[in-house]
Amino acid sequence: MSDVMRTALFGCLLAAAFSAAGIEIRGANFANWFVAGEPVLFRAKKTLPESAKVAVAVFDSAGKEAARQEFSGAVFNREGWRWNAPRPGFYEAEFKVDGETVSEHYPVGIRRQDPVDKRKYTFVGKRDFAVSRHAFAVAPAKTADPADISPHFGASPHFSMYKNAIPLARLIGFHSIRIHALRWDSMEKEPGKINWSGVDDFLRLARENGFPDERITFNIYGTPRWASSRPEADWINIFVPEYAAVTPKNLDDWRNFIRQVMRRYPKIGRYELWNEPHLIGFTCFWVDSTRNFVDLLKAGYETVKAEKPEATVWLGGIGMRYLPFYDEFLKLGGGRYYDVLPLHGSWVRPEPFHELEKKYGLEPKPVVSSEWHAMLLKPYAQDFPSEQLLARNMVLDFLNQIRAGVTEVDFFCILNLYRTEKETLQFHRENRSYDTHVSGLFRQVPYIQPRYPALAWQVFTAQVKGKLKVGSGYLFDNNTQRALMLESDSGPMLMVWNTGGKAAPAAPELRSAVGPDSRILTAEGAELERGAPLTLEPEVYYFVRDPDPAAVAAWRNTGEVLYAQNAKLTLQNKLNGVYRRGALFDADMNPVFPQKIAWQPVAERVVNNPALAPGETKGRFAAGFTSAGLELLVEVEDPVHVMKADNGKVWEFDSLQFALDTKGEGFDVDRIEFAAALGEDGKPVLWKVYAPNLAGDLPARYTPAGERVRNGRCRIERKDGRTVYRIAVDASELYPFSLEQQPRVRFSLLVNNNDGKGRAAWIEWGSGIGGVKDPCRYGNLTPALPPGPLASQQQLKNKGWNKEYELEFRNENGIPSVKVGSSPLCAGVSSGWFGVVPGAVYRVRFEARGDARLQVLASGSAVKRLDLLPPTPLGAGWEAFDLPLYVPKECRGLSVTCFAWRQPGRTFEIRNFTVEPFRQ
Structure with a gap:
């Protein structure tokens, strides 16, 4: 056989055996980031058969097809796929080879920690995820140098991802970096032996990308096991070994580590000491007392100031739900040991923190947002917003913070967590795996690609120079169209958006603001044609550069545009009861001071199934609240008791349900609901039925919804036609409820009755649990008071x-x-x-x-x-x-x-x- 014949035969065999599986296609530029005017270029890492037919479809951010091209495998091998984008924007490319879509797969596995022995894990699920589209950005221009970006814009990447995160931060446009974190427990695993290699390399890369040491914030936390006051606590508490979340047994070790860091990196001038301290049980990062945290911060503050008096100390960042901790922290004198208050989360507001500072005679602290959960998504949610709506919400959130006086906002974070992408969240939810999130501007698997908000953020940062001023908001077209005036050194600008569900022509007043010198930009950086009709698409936003000042000055329809225009709900106040400000039970769950129990009757009967007799149940309850949590005593008279609660649907049988509104505002998403019953084996079961979305908060002692309560006690006794429920739920299990913030508790309770043929009826105190879930119908529990007129x-x-x-x-x-x-x-x-x-x-x-x-x-x-x-x-x-x-x-x-x-x-x-x- 001749060489020509052999070659031809080999080519035929290769073509017959070839499959699109295993093909890796990559953009020519890092992170698939291109700039207008340069061609978009993708290549395959694997040689394709020359005779293969390659097809590429390009989709814009709205999902519409923007281009389609076909060529041979030979052309693709030689030249790759090149495309000139007609305008800046966010795009996705999908490749097919011989009609088969090229996809890349990555596996996601889920382990669950044993609630009793936290050193043990059980593998609960695995799924392969396929990604067939390649996201890429075509930016309108190159990103400015970090020094030229407004100081408002900071980034907060994970230290473990810095090798990619720092170049990506340079690509997007940030002025400074808060590195999360320098983990003392990782750097000094043995006394006196500090591993500097990671931090050295991080700073080298940061300098190369335009972030000098002076614009770096070191976030330091984590006690090494050898230094810990609880070295035996070697299990992982969500993200952190528990021994690392307590005070050192000798604060001199903490002082020495900070001193060594400062001497090795003398140009670093900003130190955030610890991360998200809270009351015991409410965070995984600090599981020690508030007093010990004050002592820890004091030691760190005095060390920093002794080494470098002009350095700035930031308190370990805290969230909006951390106000009870901040109150106790300030009461213990902690306000003397930091210069800047960093807030964590989204839609943060400094005012409540300033009120507490004034309460203790302090001047309001300067505020930064050191870990801004700009677009953080957790598996708790049932629905996830579109990428466009995420981008719009994050810009509005940012502007709200600037308006409130936040000086620097550090974006959290640059990259999604490894193998947690948006498409995996439902899988995590199905497996009750809640300790993860999606928050990055770039996805990480199967390789680094931009998300729509990445381009939107780069475009936004380019519009602001120097100090940003957030001006008046305006409402048009029945409040569905909104505008917000912004000013900086780059000139005046309007942000315009449509809150309706459909595209709509811009209101006449908005059109009048587009003058002859104005430019209209989309969130993706494309400039709209001058004179073209302005149609406002839903979920996105637009910038009007240099609007007509006379037209804007004539507007009179000012209004609040940053917060959603949701009317407050009307709470029903038909039912009032009292609770004891103290414990109901002793250590053995026996009532203390039984003669002083304030009982509330459970008397309202609701028939669930008219075909069944409603039963003869009647009952009463008493509640007690302490700093340790909620205690509940319920007595029910019920001649027939059916126990089949092991399937989790306890409400279908004889059982107890109770709920409280964690914010007291009547919104269903804020309720927390529990259920208790005897199982078929006669043992008590206490379930957390529903809980609010905790967003970025990470309470340490907490049970997700749909599981048996881990941190509480439940004792149920059945005797002589009478059922007695004795329940104690730890305060952390009620999170984010806080008795200090909400001493009038919006509460409801019901007792289900099943005499053997199904759930016939229930009796209730308050309403809003059975039939319809509505916290507006809950009753009020208020502190029991001594008698006598005031x-x-x-x-x-x-x-x-x-x-x-x-x-x-x-x-x-x-x-x-x-x-x-x-x-x-x-x-x-x-x-x-x-x-x-x-x-x-x-x-x-x-x-x-x-x-x-x-x-x-x-x-x-x-x-x-x-x-x-x-x-x-x-x-x-x-x-x-x-x-x-x-x-x-x-x-x-x-x-x-x-x-x-x-x-x-x-x-x-x-x-x-x-x-x-x-x-x-």
Whole structure:
């Protein structure tokens, strides 16, 4: 056989055996990042048969086909695939070889930690994921040098990914880097033996990419095992060995490590000491006391200042849900040992932290956002936003922080976690694997590629120079179209977007702002043709550079545009009960002070199945709250008890369900719900049925929804037709609920009844669990109070804004008659100041008559005004009033005023006035 024949035969065999499987196609540029004007180029790492037919389809960010090309394998081997993008933007390319789509696969495996022995893991699932599209960006221009990027823009990459993260940060456009983190436990595994190689290499690469040491923040945390006060705690707590999340047994070891870091890297001037400290059980990064954290921070602060007085110390970053910790931390004197307050999370607000600082006599601290969860997604969510909506939300979030006074916002993070990409989140959710997230501007597997928000962020940073000022917001077209004025050294700019679900022509007012010198840019950096009609697509946004100042000045429809325009929900306050501010049980779950238990009846019966008899159940409950958590005692009379709770659907059988609203605002996504029952084996089961999305928070002692509660106790006894539930749930399992932040607890409880033929009915206190999930229907649990009135008729005194009224006690019973003068603002009577318990509910009761329109309000410490009665016309006869007074969490004292406003010549009388604690 001739060589020619052999070659031809070999080519035929190769073509017959060839498959698209295993082909790796890569962009010619790092991270598939191209700049307008240069060709997009992709090549295969494996030689294709020359006779193969290669087809490439290109899709834009809206999923529409932007181009299609076909060529031979020979051309692809020789030249690759080249394409000139018609405009800047985010694109995806899909390759087919001989009609077969080229895909790359990567496996994802999930292990679950044993809840008892945390050193053990069980493999629970594995799945292969296929990726067939190659994402690439065509940026409108090269990214400016980091020195020329606004100081507002920082990056917070993982240290373990720095070799890719730093060049990617340079590619996107950041001014500074907060490196997360220098782990003391990783660098000094043995006393005195510090491994500097990783940090040395990180700084070398950072300098090469335009990030000098002066613009680097070192985030330092993690106690080595040899230095730990709990070296035996060698299990992983979510992400961190537990021995690394406690104070060193000798703080001199901590001081020495910081000192050595500073001496090796003398140009570093910013130190964030620790990461996300919180109360015990509420974070995996610090599982020690607040007092010990104050001591740790003090030691670190004094060391930094001794070595370099001009250096800046940042408190270990904390989130919006960390306010109880911050309060305790400041109370213990921690406010003296840091210069800057770093916040973590998204949509952060400095105001609540500043209020606490003022409470302890401190000047408000400068605020940075050192770990901004700009686009973080967790498996908890049932639906995930589009990439376009993620980008829009992150820009609005950023602008909201700048408006609030945050000086630097550090983007978390550059790369997704290894093998956790957006398409894997549902798999993690199905396997109840919640300790992961997707938050990167770039995906990492099967190789580094940009996500849509990466290009959007690069375009945005290019529009801002120097200090950014966030101006007024404007609402158009029934509030669905919005605009926000922005100003920086690069000039004025409008951000414009459409919150509706469909594309819409820009409102006339918006069109008027597009002047002859204006330019309109898409989020992807493409410039719209001058004079073309402006259509606002949903979920995206646009920039109007140099808008017409006269047109904008004529706008009068200003409004809040950064926060969603959601109306507040109306909470039902039909039911009030009390809880003990203390424990209900001793260590053996036996009631303490049983004679003092404040019982609430569980009396409202709801029929679930009319075909079944509703049963003869009746019950009562008592609740207690302490810093350790919630304790619940429920007694139920039920002659027939059916126990089949092992399938997790405990509500189908005789069982208990209870829930609380973690924010107290009535939104379903904020509820946390539990269920308890006896299993068929007679053993008690306590389930967490539903829990809020925790976003980036990582409580250490916490059970995800759908699992048995790990940190709590449940004792259920069944005897003589009576079921007694004794339940204690740790405070961390109620996260993000905080009794200090919400002393008036929005709570509901029900008892299901099944006499053997199915769930027939339930009895409930409050509502919103059975039938419909609605926290607006929950009842109020408030602190139990001692008896006795706080204010009475004899204490009433005149109250007014001027003296043109008369006040006299008409008879010996002390009935004040108020006659309004000729032209006063207000005339009335006031109870005077009385002390109250935060979160408690009181009753304001009195009788009134007259010809005025009577109003009642309360005011006092930290409370300007609580309206108890709107203007209400009185009559000639006595009318009884019974008004609930809910005390805000920050209030310690109040007074109640009954008055008439702007009613010259009118009169009213008050008798039997009293303010007293609420009683069931």
